[in-house]
Amino acid sequence: MGAKNTSDSIEEYIKALLARVGIAELKRSELADVFQVVPSQINYVLKTRFTESRGYIVESKRGGGGYIRIGKVEFSNHHDMICELASSVGEHLSQQVFEDVIQMLFEKGVLSYQEGQLLLSLATDMVLGEGAEKIRARMLKRILQQVDRKGM
Template sequence: MQRENISDIIETYLKTILAQEAAVEIRRAEIARRFNCVPSQINYVIKTRFTPARGYIVESKRGGGGYIRIVKVKLTDDQDLIQIMRQHIPSRLRMRDARDLIQELFDNGLIARQSGNLMLAVMDHETLGIFDQGAEEHLRSRLFLAFLDRLRYER
């Protein structure tokens, strides 16, 4: 039997709450105690699995009464998703994040599987053939923004 990763367990726990409520407010230390892990593990889960690319907005307040609030974004139409993605595309886009964004477009019916696979192929490290990681990520970001603009104008 394969043991589930602690990050997967924490993600599932938070998504279960979000399935029942519009938002979840947590205290990092409390969740870390609950799952017997270090607080930085909670940061990792939130940073990598609750991103705008995956349809989440994360707000935080530091200090004694600090919290982390995770909100699942409910979009009214396709243009909202495209606009939110456009606003949150960093100037340097890692391939892993590009995959998540493309998956979100596919999951929301904005692109077909074939289009998503083409986008992945175009942005792949091997295709770009740039040995400077920063330059590669910058180009990937520009390509993704161009894809989003094309989707925005064709709809």
């Protein structure tokens, strides 16, 4: 396992804060000072690691009194989570969003590690070829239907 980079540390810090308080309100500049990075590094972490497809809601207000409000979406049960995910899948789905959803399903115990790895290996642009985003969207919809039937 490799050494943690700054983005990993920022992500860990925010997740630990969310675990304690549920919804965190942060100032981008203060967080950048804590980690001795430029505010754009904080933006990068938020845009890549705290996305809707990973189960987060991020509200951001820029400017002098600006803030970042982050919350983890919690579902009452797996069925509600799967239904919400399924309703948010459009006709096209990027590889990154597919990976995020599969990761969340693994973290919630809906998929095993092996199942997740298998699905990730099959849903790459290289494997799917032309029209990958359309195929991937259909795949994810079908996966969600199937795991919902498992009674998870």
